[in-house]
Amino acid sequence: MNVLQNLKWRYATKAMNGQAVPQEKVDYILEAIQLTASSSGLQPYEVLLITNPELKAQIRKAAYDQSQITDASHVLVFAAWDQYTEERVNSVFKRNNEIRGLDDSATDAYRTRLLTMFNAQTQEQNFNHAAKQAYIALGSALVAAAEQEVDSTPMEGFDNEALDEILNLKEKGLKSVLVLPLGYRDTTKDWLVNMKKVRTPKEELITQI
Amino acid sequence: MNVLQNLKWRYATKAMNGQAVPQEKVDYILEAIQLTASSSGLQPYEVLLITNPELKAQIRKAAYDQSQITDASHVLVFAAWDQYTEERVNSVFKRNNEIRGLDDSATDAYRTRLLTMFNAQTQEQNFNHAAKQAYIALGSALVAAAEQEVDSTPMEGFDNEALDEILNLKEKGLKSVLVLPLGYRDTTKDWLVNMKKVRTPKEELITQI
Numbered sequence: 237m238n239v240l241q242n243l244k245w246r247y248a249t250k251a252m253n254g255q256a257v258p259q260e261k262v263d264y265i266l267e268a269i270q271l272t273a274s275s276s277g278l279q280p281y282e283v284l285l286i287t288n289p290e291l292k293a294q295i296r297k298a299a300y301d302q303s304q305i306t307d308a309s310h311v312l313v314f315a316a317w318d319q320y321t322e323e324r325v326n327s328v329f330k331r332n333n334e335i336r337g338l339d340d341s342a343t344d345a346y347r348t349r350l351l352t353m354f355n356a357q358t359q360e361q362n363f364n365h366a367a368k369q370a371y372i373a374l375g376s377a378l379v380a381a382a383e384q385e386v387d388s389t390p391m392e393g394f395d396n397e398a399l400d401e402i403l404n405l406k407e408k409g410l411k412s413v414l415v416l417p418l419g420y421r422d423t424t425k426d427w428l429v430n431m432k433k434v435r436t437p438k439e440e441l442i443t444q445i
Numbered sequence: 446m447n448v449l450q451n452l453k454w455r456y457a458t459k460a461m462n463g464q465a466v467p468q469e470k471v472d473y474i475l476e477a478i479q480l481t482a483s484s485s486g487l488q489p490y491e492v493l494l495i496t497n498p499e500l501k502a503q504i505r506k507a508a509y510d511q512s513q514i515t516d517a518s519h520v521l522v523f524a525a526w527d528q529y530t531e532e533r534v535n536s537v538f539k540r541n542n543e544i545r546g547l548d549d550s551a552t553d554a555y556r557t558r559l560l561t562m563f564n565a566q567t568q569e570q571n572f573n574h575a576a577k578q579a580y581i582a583l584g585s586a587l588v589a590a591a592e593q594e595v596d597s598t599p600m601e602g603f604d605n606e607a608l609d610e611i612l613n614l615k616e617k618g619l620k621s622v623l624v625l626p627l628g629y630r631d632t633t634k635d636w637l638v639n640m641k642k643v644r645t646p647k648e649e650l651i652t653q654i
Contacts, residue, residue: 239448239589240473243480264449266651270644271452273587275601279645285653332643364573371577372599375584378482380448390581392484403654434541435479436488442475444494445612 242382247433249387249417251425252307257418261384262310265418268380269312272373276350278328280320280366281373282410284313284403294402299394299415308389308417313403314373315410316366320354367413374414381418391415451591456642458596458626460634461516466627470593471519474627477589478521481582485559487537489526489575490582491619493612494519503611508603508624517598517626522612523582524619525575529563576622583623590627600624 237245262285269283286292287310295313296305305311317324329347333340354362374390381388392414399405399412423429435441446454471494478492495501496519504522505514514520526533538556542549563571583599590597601623608614608621632638644650 239451239477239585239592240480242448243477243585246482248482266647268448268452270647270650271449271642272584273455273457273599277643279650282649283651285651288654291654328645335643336640368577368580371580372584372587375481375581375586376448376452376588378581379585379588383448390482431545433480434486434544436537438475438479440491441479441488442492442494445497445500 237383239379242379244433245385246378246382246388247428249304249389249419249421249426250428251422252304252387252389252417252419253422254307254309255420256309257386257420261386262418264384265312265377265380265386268376269373272376274369274372275365276346277332278320278325278366279369280317280324281370281413282315282408283373284315286311286313291402295394295399295415298398298402299391302389302391302393304389304417304419305415307422308419310418312377312416312418313399313412314370314414314416315400315403315405315408315412316363316370318406318409318411319359319362320351320366321409322351325351325354363411367411370413374416377416386418387421388419389417391417446592448588451588453642454594455587455591455597456637458513458598458628458630458635459637460631461513461596461598461626461628462631463516463518464629465518466595466629470595471627473593474521474586474589474595477585478582481585483578483581484574485555486541487529487534487575488578489529489533490579490622491524491617492582493522493524495522496520500611504603504608504624507607507611508600511598511600511602513598513626513628514624516631517628519627521586521625521627522608522621523579523623523625524609524612524614524617524621525572525579527575527615527618527620528568528571529560529575531560534560534563572620576620579622583625586625595627596630597628598626600626
């Protein structure tokens with residue numbers, strides 16, 4: 237299937253049937269996340285891959301009892317950096333330069349400009365910027381999952397602080413931003429599965445100038 | 446190419462050669478944006494498609510003189526709703542229900558909960574939430590463009606207020622969040638084209654629990 241067919245096939249699955257997603261499909265989706273673009277290539281988030289049933293049950297409680305979390309075989313949690321620090325940013329530039337065979341001096345001006353910009357922001361602005369990058373990865377993950385004919389449900393609706401607590405994110409300098417259960421639709425229980433996909437019409441969404 | 450191959454092929458093109466992207470490829474990328482998931486299906490943004498050379502020159506000025514903006518044949522600007530209003534949210538629910546043949550009463554409880562949540566937020570929180578949804582669409586657009594072998598450069602680095610002014614976004618209740626030039630790489634001028642793609646290693650990015 238091509239990208240448009242993938243996007244048409246997928247929907248925010250409301251009921252999953254418990255069937256396990258094969259590991260190679262999960263790995264494929266994770267690789268799509270890993271390869272996703274991010275601002276200055278910082279990839280300012282981590283992804284937690286949860287399969288433990290007890291942990292999933294706890295997450296479900298923090299996510300207003302949405303059943304997909306326990307009926308999915310794998311749950312991804314995207315957790316963004318709570319702020320940009322010199323250490324974090326420098327470490328990305330260091331790795332890039334090592335792999336590309338560049339001297340650090342080649343990127344020092346850009347790195348310094350970036351740090352100055354982040355330092356001038358509040359911690360909340362830093363976090364919001366980092367969180368947005370995770371949304372680009374969500375975009376890739378949704379297309380990749382559909383290509384693998386794996387169902388998924390992008391979720392923002394959960395108690396972020398409760399989830400941070402469950403996953404000990406605070407001590408890692410992370411804050412949860414998105415939850416993405418991966419599994420298979422339960423066509424007998426899912427009220428959305430046979431509904432028409434509705435999108436903003438092109439003439440409203442897009443303006444040519 | 447599959448999604449992973451698309452993601453490997455693409456990169457943030459630093460120099461474009463002026464060659465025009467065929468309209469059907471632009472339409473394909475726009476349709477991928479249109480089909481992208483968003484929170485509660487609100488799609489709280491618009492996309493401006495700019496081909497006018499004078500306008501591109503103005504945008505380039507507002508974007509720290511990045512040459513891709515004038516050397517791309519098409520420039521997309523993602524502009525998010527400046528806030529969620531009852532009118533905007535109701536209009537999405539009304540359209541969905543009409544197309545799905547549902548009575549508005551079927552979604553009233555959910556719609557009311559959503560409005561209560563947005564009303565409890567500051568206008569900036571509303572805008573940030575809307576802006577994030579545009580980043581999911583960016584994720585789809587990058588994969589779709591690569592599938593069409595169209596180069597692109599996701600940009601956050603521009604003077605948002607200047608761009609809002611150029612495109613009269615304020616009066617439409619919109620604020621610019623992302624710029625995406627579409628075109629073709631100039632392999633003789635692009636310093637990044639032959640650099641290795643570097644990503645956070647899986648063992649750092651992903652934690653299995």
